[in-house]
């Protein structure tokens with residue numbers, strides 16, 4: 387038996403998760419989960435526009451929503467427990483996504499040890515070629531964003547726990563450079579989501595030639611919706627002192 | 632010079648940058664050649680033949696490249712031309728590419744398929760045995776041979792036949808691997824799998840075949856698919872991306888049913 391035949395037999399016996407196809411399946415499922423999160427997160431943050439007294443009481447709707455998140459699952463569960471479980475799930479899926487992507491990317495590099503002297507692309511869209519670097523941008527942004535508004539360790543604002551509305555306005559109001567950082571990240575995210583959705587349709591095996599256009603449209607629509615909503619938040623917080631007031 | 636239509640076209644002067652490599656072990660390099668008298672009516676391989684005649688007359692080693700039918704059906708020819716697998720014209724093997732695609736004074740890069748799984752044998756000739764081994768792992772139907780069965784003995788829906796035939800158009804040239812930024816063989820493997828999975832004759836061994844061919848594809852060291860689509864765009868038979876989706880779906884089906 388040749389060396390590759392032995393390796394192939396090993397892979398066959400170890401089954402789905404040993405194949406590149408199985409690993410890619412996990413990348414797709416975790417990626418889809420995160421698209422869901424990113425969408426819900428955007429809906430939540432659009433409450434910025436409900437202003438400092440969104441629900442008619444003296445508290446900003448964004449803060450009320452934040453408190454509601456911590457209250458999820460009560461009284462069945464203690465305060466914040468469900469939120470922590472959700473966070474743990476998000477972290478786990480993110481780590482699975484990134485670790486598998488790193489392993490597959492490593493493999494892909496090794497699959498072409500000698501590069502071409504001249505390369506060209508026939509139809510590849512920039513989003514598809516940028517998945518790795520777009521992903522790294524998202525990862526860097528995520529850490530920056532958490533430091534800013536979740537951990538409150540960024541020195542540029544006076545962080546107040548329980549007051550996301552105030553924190554966001556401190557960070558963005560009349561500070562276009564901050565908006566620019568967020569804008570770059572949101573563009574990277576939109577590109578990643580666009581190709582991610584198309585790629586997922588392939589990975590899950592649901593794409594067919596006759597569905598190709600429909601899937602491309604769903605991908606464009608989802609990416610545009612998430613980009614649009616997030617840009618609205620960035621622009622709103624940059625220009626308006628008390629959005630929704 | 633006069634073409635097949637009797638029209639006279641001016642000869643072109645081209646500069647070629649060609650990968651030369653003596654054998655598997657010796658490192659290769661790009662070498663520049665002048666091709667001063669190229670007819671626009673020549674095929675790309677005829678152009679190389681003419682360059683080789685000059686090299687031989689000058690006592691040099693001719694440029695080795697793979698070819699056989701020169702009709703776009705055998706899948707032997709395999710040149711990376713200016714970064715495009717089989718050259719810039721879509722749906723065309725490099726043996727069917729004509730020099731009228733280029734302009735007088737052009738510089739043309741000619742390289743072998745680049746993939747760790749396709750080692751260079753000499754110059755532009757690579758070893759594509761990895762693709763044969765993927766097929767040998769299960770890309771066939773085990774039936775006792777004998778006299779051919781009656782036509783239409785097994786009815787097959789038209790859509791299924793069309794899909795099987797589109798996938799079966801694969802000539803195994805390896806352009807998909809060469810064009811893929813990840814050097815993945817997913818379009819090739821997906822074509823072979825879709826071809827048989829679309830037909831009743833392919834059903835009994837479907838799960839076994841899928842897992843065996845995918846495992847072989849991985850074991851050969853090809854990259855994994857990120858659905859960029861360069862493979863399908865480079866494919867001289869224009870095989871669609873959905874054969875990869877079919878492969879992915881069948882891998883899940885096979886592992887579900889194995890439990």
Ligand code: HEM
Pocket residue numbers: 410411413414415416417418420421424483484487491514517518520521522524525578579581582583584585586587589856857858859
């Ligand atoms: C909010 C965060 C993220 C979302 C919503 C997301 C979403 C997705 C989706 C849906 C896919 C397609 C899955 C497939 O078919 O395999 C994908 C693939 C990928 N992701 Fe992410 N991802 C995120 C973060 C990241 C990060 C941080 C990285 C890198 C550090 C990354 C790198 C990649 C790469 C390289 C691929 C494979 C390329 C491809 O399939 O075309 N992603 N992502």
Ligand code: FES
Pocket residue numbers: 697698699700701702703704705706707708724725726727
């Ligand atoms: S030589 Fe047969 S396809 Fe090109």
